[in-house]
Amino acid sequence: MGDVLTRDAKVALIASYASKPEQIVNLLFRLQRTSKQHYIDQKTAQLVSDHLKIPVSGVYELCSYYPILNVKPQAKYMLKLCNAAPCTLVGGEMIRQTLEAVLGVPEDTVTEDGLFAYKSVGGLGACDQAPFIKVGTKVFGHLDETKTKQLVHDLQNGHYDHEI
Amino acid sequence: MMATEQTTNAILTARFAKMTNPAEVPTYVDLAGYQGLQKATTLDTAVLLNELETAGLISRSGTGENIAAQWQALAKAKGQTKYVVCNANEGEPGSFKDKALIQKDPLAVIEGMTIAAYFLKASQGYLYVQGEFPEFIENFATALNNAKAAHYLGTNILGIPGFNFDIQIMVSGGGYVENVADAMIPALEGRVGKPGRKVNLVKRGLYGAPTLVHDPETFANIPVILRLGGSAYRDLGAKDAGGTILVSLSGQFQHPGLYEVALGTPVQDILYQADYGGGSTTGKPFKFIHVGGQAGALATPAQLVDCAYTYSDFHAQHLTIGCGVIVAMDDSVGVVDYLEKVAAFYCAESCGKCLAGRVGSVRIKEQLQKFQRHAGVPGDLRYFAHTVDHVAERSLCPVGQSIGNAIFSGMKLFPDEFKQSINWDAPETKEVPW
Numbered sequence: 001m002g003d004v005l006t007r008d009a010k011v012a013l014i015a016s017y018a019s020k021p022e023q024i025v026n027l028l029f030r031l032q033r034t035s036k037q038h039y040i041d042q043k044t045a046q047l048v049s050d051h052l053k054i055p056v057s058g059v060y061e062l063c064s065y066y067p068i069l070n071v072k073p074q075a076k077y078m079l080k081l082c083n084a085a086p087c088t089l090v091g092g093e094m095i096r097q098t099l100e101a102v103l104g105v106p107e108d109t110v111t112e113d114g115l116f117a118y119k120s121v122g123g124l125g126a127c128d129q130a131p132f133i134k135v136g137t138k139v140f141g142h143l144d145e146t147k148t149k150q151l152v153h154d155l156q157n158g159h160y161d162h163e164i
Numbered sequence: 165m166m167a168t169e170q171t172t173n174a175i176l177t178a179r180f181a182k183m184t185n186p187a188e189v190p191t192y193v194d195l196a197g198y199q200g201l202q203k204a205t206t207l208d209t210a211v212l213l214n215e216l217e218t219a220g221l222i223s224r225s226g227t228g229e230n231i232a233a234q235w236q237a238l239a240k241a242k243g244q245t246k247y248v249v250c251n252a253n254e255g256e257p258g259s260f261k262d263k264a265l266i267q268k269d270p271l272a273v274i275e276g277m278t279i280a281a282y283f284l285k286a287s288q289g290y291l292y293v294q295g296e297f298p299e300f301i302e303n304f305a306t307a308l309n310n311a312k313a314a315h316y317l318g319t320n321i322l323g324i325p326g327f328n329f330d331i332q333i334m335v336s337g338g339g340y341v342e343n344v345a346d347a348m349i350p351a352l353e354g355r356v357g358k359p360g361r362k363v364n365l366v367k368r369g370l371y372g373a374p375t376l377v378h379d380p381e382t383f384a385n386i387p388v389i390l391r392l393g394g395s396a397y398r399d400l401g402a403k404d405a406g407g408t409i410l411v412s413l414s415g416q417f418q419h420p421g422l423y424e425v426a427l428g429t430p431v432q433d434i435l436y437q438a439d440y441g442g443g444s445t446t447g448k449p450f451k452f453i454h455v456g457g458q459a460g461a462l463a464t465p466a467q468l469v470d471c472a473y474t475y476s477d478f479h480a481q482h483l484t485i486g487c488g489v490i491v492a493m494d495d496s497v498g499v500v501d502y503l504e505k506v507a508a509f510y511c512a513e514s515c516g517k518c519l520a521g522r523v524g525s526v527r528i529k530e531q532l533q534k535f536q537r538h539a540g541v542p543g544d545l546r547y548f549a550h551t552v553d554h555v556a557e558r559s560l561c562p563v564g565q566s567i568g569n570a571i572f573s574g575m576k577l578f579p580d581e582f583k584q585s586i587n588w589d590a591p592e593t594k595e596v597p598w
Binding site: 021022023024025026029033061062065066067068069082083084085086087088089090121122123124125126127128129130137 | 254255256257258259260263294295296297298299332333334335336337338339340351352353354356357358412413414415416420421422454458491493497501502505506508509512513515
């Protein structure tokens with residue numbers, strides 16, 4: 001899931017983009033990837049604003065517009081499902097319902113232990129493996145109800161921590 | 165790993181299975197890599213353009229544009245600074261071709277971009293790639309570094325003084341609308357990726373300069389054309405367009421996956437042959453085929469019986485090749501249910517810029533949900549059609565403008581399923597004027 005930057009390292013990283021503000025999404029992407037809970041917190045947004053000399057509202061405009069950027073802490077395991085027609089109608093909806101039942105939370109809500117959340121996203125590019133769940137960079141394809149439950153169990157026990 | 169099948173005359177996927185590390189330059193060179201660039205640098209620009217014209221390459225991004233014509237227009241465009249952009253945003257449901265190229269043969273994309281830079285005398289390129297796939301970004305970054313170290317990128321490329329070209333990776337935040345240049349250009353400039361001013365890529369693209377934009381597959385074709393020659397490339401394809409095309413099969417195929425297909429291949433082969441889609445996985449016959457992506461139309465299998473996978477045959481059937489997406493569904497899937505998912509995608513991906521896209525897509529989805537509940541009343545279907553027409557007409561960009569293609573084809577092919585969603589005894593709805 002990435003290392004956590006020290007404040008100095010974070011400032012140095014942000015400052016290195018001062019001369020290339022057009023790459024702000026590259027910067028936010030890197031900051032998020034290296035944050036412990038995979039999101040852009042307020043202090044970080046302010047630092048970006050200060051160094052790139054854009055209003056903090058401009059930083060949040062980007063963060064709220066782009067689906068890959070988060071402004072609230074994320075679960076350790078964000079389970080992404082595809083909600084587009086080719087996947088949903090070949091089992092994707094079943095996967096969503098299974099996760100809702102197993103995790104006991106609605107979509108895009110972190111479980112109390114902070115471990116899980118699930119979210120529907122369009123165009124994840126693994127349509128040939130539908131129904132699937134993507135966690136980090138790993139796609140778990142051709143799932144059914146039993147395999148989905150097993151996947152949650154395995155993730156809970158850290159089985160895939162070195163792969164995602 | 166996504167399934168990737170190689171068929172006869174594979175030119176785009178030929179290296180996929182042969183490279184343990186696709187970012188390594190020596191392996192790429194051993195497998196015919198950089199021969200296209202070498203050839204390009206020996207040719208006069210007019211000859212290079214002639215090769216492209218002969219090849220008959222059509223953009224694989226879904227726009228259907230003639231690549232030689234685009235290059236010619238960009239070459240003539242005024243301005244000392246020109247940019248080369250590869251849009252690898254690929255958020256199209258059912259499409260996974262560009263991700264495959266970026267992951268499995270990134271140097272082919274880089275080589276194609278470098279040839280374009282040589283032709284246009286551009287010194288800066290950009291790869292716009294989805295942040296949803298950090299693994300692909302890392303792979304591409306490694307390939308860029310390796311290409312630079314081997315003097316295939318950077319300054320004095322191939323030892324040619326003044327041939328300087330570099331590529332900057334730009335992370336896409338993941339919006340579907342950024343497949344459209346009007347939204348991608350502001351995103352590349354560090355602003356929110358929404359359509360603003362109407363972008364004319366030839367006259368006023370990135371930072372106001374002439375800008376060549378292709379998808380990864382189109383760029384990956386360029387070195388092949390130069391290596392084989394335009395004529396040999398054209399012979400791989402059909403009369404109306406040369407080469408092969410990457411086709412993404414999904415839905416209820418027995419063998420979903422990515423296939424390299426010669427343009428002109430009978431669609432029946434792609435749908436049913438064992439070395440392609442292999443027919444239905446459910447044992448039931450296909451009910452409809454959705455081609456060209458979300459913006460494409462639905463077709464019945466019967467419509468496609470005598471159809472070749474070519475731009476002209478598809479055009480004759482009012483269909484589009486698009487970016488090579490083919491989704492198949494059997495009769496267990498209701499057309500209203502399918503179209504509701506299509507509309508939901510448009511809702512989720514609306515950038516919010518125009519009212520038609522932002523609100524209209526929601527109204528369309530809501531009406532389809534009403535039909536799903538069989539809660540329609542007389543007049544609803546007419547009202548629905550008017551709504552879809554209106555949204556398509558008033559939308560600012562091609563995303564909203566294309567919302568009606570799948571819906572109207574579905575209504576035309578399966579009118580009974582829509583009629584069944586209406587309670588014909590209920591009082592007629594009064595249409596609210598827009």
